[in-house]
Amino acid sequence: MTLMDQGNAASGGFPSTVWVENVSWFDRVPRWVAMLAIFVIFIVIWQLTHLTGLVSPILLPSPGDTANQLYFVGHNLFTGGYMLTPLWITLKTVGYAFLLATAIGFSLGVLVGETAFGERAVMPYLVAIDTMPKVAFAPLFIAWLGFGIESKVALATFIATFPIIVGTAAGLHAADDNARMLFKTMGATRFQTLMKMKLPTGMPHFFTGLKIGSVGVMAGAITGEFLGGGRGFGDLIRVASTNLDTARVFALIIYLSVIGLAIFMAVVWTQRRFVFWHKSSTVTDS
Amino acid sequence: MEHASVSVSPQQKEPAAQDARPVYVLRGVNKFYAKRGIHALDDVNLTLVEGSFSSVIGASGCGKSTLLKIMAGLTPPSAGSVMLEGKPVMGPREDIGMMFQQATLFPWRTVLENIVLPIEIRDGKAAARQAHDRARDLLAMAGLTGFEHVFPNELSGGMAQRAAICRMLVSQPSVLLLDEPFSALDELTRDFMNMELQRICRERNATTFLVTHSIQEAVILSDVVYVMSPRPGRFVEEVVIDLPRPRTLEMMTTPQFGALVDRIRSQLDEGALA
Numbered sequence: 001m002t003l004m005d006q007g008n009a010a011s012g013g014f015p016s017t018v019w020v021e022n023v024s025w026f027d028r029v030p031r032w033v034a035m036l037a038i039f040v041i042f043i044v045i046w047q048l049t050h051l052t053g054l055v056s057p058i059l060l061p062s063p064g065d066t067a068n069q070l071y072f073v074g075h076n077l078f079t080g081g082y083m084l085t086p087l088w089i090t091l092k093t094v095g096y097a098f099l100l101a102t103a104i105g106f107s108l109g110v111l112v113g114e115t116a117f118g119e120r121a122v123m124p125y126l127v128a129i130d131t132m133p134k135v136a137f138a139p140l141f142i143a144w145l146g147f148g149i150e151s152k153v154a155l156a157t158f159i160a161t162f163p164i165i166v167g168t169a170a171g172l173h174a175a176d177d178n179a180r181m182l183f184k185t186m187g188a189t190r191f192q193t194l195m196k197m198k199l200p201t202g203m204p205h206f207f208t209g210l211k212i213g214s215v216g217v218m219a220g221a222i223t224g225e226f227l228g229g230g231r232g233f234g235d236l237i238r239v240a241s242t243n244l245d246t247a248r249v250f251a252l253i254i255y256l257s258v259i260g261l262a263i264f265m266a267v268v269w270t271q272r273r274f275v276f277w278h279k280s281s282t283v284t285d286s
Numbered sequence: 287m288e289h290a291s292v293s294v295s296p297q298q299k300e301p302a303a304q305d306a307r308p309v310y311v312l313r314g315v316n317k318f319y320a321k322r323g324i325h326a327l328d329d330v331n332l333t334l335v336e337g338s339f340s341s342v343i344g345a346s347g348c349g350k351s352t353l354l355k356i357m358a359g360l361t362p363p364s365a366g367s368v369m370l371e372g373k374p375v376m377g378p379r380e381d382i383g384m385m386f387q388q389a390t391l392f393p394w395r396t397v398l399e400n401i402v403l404p405i406e407i408r409d410g411k412a413a414a415r416q417a418h419d420r421a422r423d424l425l426a427m428a429g430l431t432g433f434e435h436v437f438p439n440e441l442s443g444g445m446a447q448r449a450a451i452c453r454m455l456v457s458q459p460s461v462l463l464l465d466e467p468f469s470a471l472d473e474l475t476r477d478f479m480n481m482e483l484q485r486i487c488r489e490r491n492a493t494t495f496l497v498t499h500s501i502q503e504a505v506i507l508s509d510v511v512y513v514m515s516p517r518p519g520r521f522v523e524e525v526v527i528d529l530p531r532p533r534t535l536e537m538m539t540t541p542q543f544g545a546l547v548d549r550i551r552s553q554l555d556e557g558a559l560a
Contacts, residue, residue, distance in 0.1 A: 176388075176390075178386050178387075178388045178390045179390050179392075181360060181384075181386065182384070182386070182390050183407070184360055184378055185358060185360065185378050185382065185384045186378070186403070186404045186407045186408065187377075187378045187379075187380065187407065187408060188407045192407055196403075196406075196407070197392070200392065200394050201392075275394075276394075277393035277394050277437060277439060278393075
């Protein structure tokens with residue numbers, strides 16, 4: 001006896017009106033299948049473009065060549081080859097820059113978001129600086145700090161700081177009037193209000209700033225290495241590109257994006273731990 | 287528009303218990319917002335006696351929330367005097383408990399941690415830990431036993447407001463100021479919460495002042511209802527509610543209740559047309 005028959009029997013002759021909502025198969029595809037499909041389509045188009053011969057392999061290497069280079073670079077890194085030192089330099093640059101940007105961005109964000117003085121007097125200057133093309137400062141940083149890692153850290157920090165300032169300041173403004181009034185009725189000091197209410201309330205915004213910043217440090221570090229004769233991964237890309245080894249460039253970029261993704265995911269993970277109450281702390285929405 | 291029928295003498299008569307001790311005394315309270323040219327409160331006089339329940343009712347924007355903020359010491363009056371227990375109100379005070387339309391529980395704190403927050407702010411973390419037992423008693427009173435370590439996200443609207451009541455009571459205030467505390471709840475829950483509120487206020491002999499825009503709510507809970515007219519906000523009528531205590535929801539169907547509601551409604555309509 002099927003479920004439908006039972007329903008019929010129980011309702012004494014009334015026809016069952018159980019019906020299935022029509023959801024198209026396109027919306028029911030599991031995530032991993034959808035992602036795999038996109039990946040396969042991308043590779044097929046890439047391969048087909050390569051096979052037509054319309055685009056020179058110097059401009060667009062084949063997926064196979066790129067895979068080979070991925071293996072080569074990966075092998076080199078894992079066996080302690082010559083690429084390990086550049087990787088370490090870039091990682092150090094990104095790490096220092098991210099820590100610096102977080103510290104400076106958070107401090108300035110609190111200054112701008114919490115004090116009327118900061119909002120009135122400091123914020124306009126920050127906005128003005130933020131509108132400048134920051135990459136244009138690279139030669140200045142090199143002149144001031146030399147060709148070492150310092151100038152790259154400075155550029156990456158410079159790029160990543162602003163979203164963190166904005167995120168922190170926006171977070172401090174996120175608390176609603178009720179929460180402010182409640183803290184006032186409890187006789188809370190300004191510092192208590194900041195520590196126990198405004199900062200925790202603003203955490204999701206702060207982390208949004210951190211996510212944007214985490215992407216910015218990578219861009220800043222590589223740009224710095226391009227323009228300032230760095231010895232990091234950016235330099236490997238520059239050399240490979242000079243040698244018209246486009247497949248190598250592709251492979252190096254893919255490794256960089258893996259590192260970028262790892263930093264990004266570390267921020268997301270930290271956010272999930274510390275902002276456990278906020279539902280939208282996933283990769284997809286910030 | 288004619289206002290002759292409305293008589294509010296400067297010497298307002300005190301509610302039911304004549305011998306009761308005045309707790310809150312407001313005299314000639316005015317509030318101007320100079321920048322916007324608004325006269326929000328016009329010469330408000332008010333005396334709340336110990337253990338009484340009073341409500342102020344009026345259309346939105348009539349200044350009733352401003353009045354509550356002045357009473358709570360959140361904003362200063364432009365003129366007049368606010369005295370609580372014989373001492374001037376010049377800022378937030380520990381003996382005032384406040385509640386708003388939103389529960390405003392903080393999602394990163396458990397229910398218990400939310401409730402002891404006022405203690406933590408005033409006396410530090412150690413004092414807050416010592417208040418845990420008192421907070422548990424309050425939770426039991428509010429029917430929230432077992433929810434101590436739950437985060438507010440998991441509470442329903444009514445439960446969240448009950449937790450907010452506990453937070454208001456944890457510092458043992460003698461006066462409760464309520465700003466439309468249950469207006470965001472559905473009607474069934476609101477009726478139930480109002481009865482709970484009555485029970486709590488009676489048990490603690492708390493002096494309570496409620497801001498609301500629900501006539502029924504004001505009548506069923508209060509000893510006195512003050513009707514407020516807007517621009518400038520002033521009391522146009524003081525309605526003594528002589529329904530017996532404790533009040534029950536069944537009373538809302540009695541003719542006496544209906545007559546009181548009608549009387550307040552006609553006052554409000556007059557104010558709205560003016």
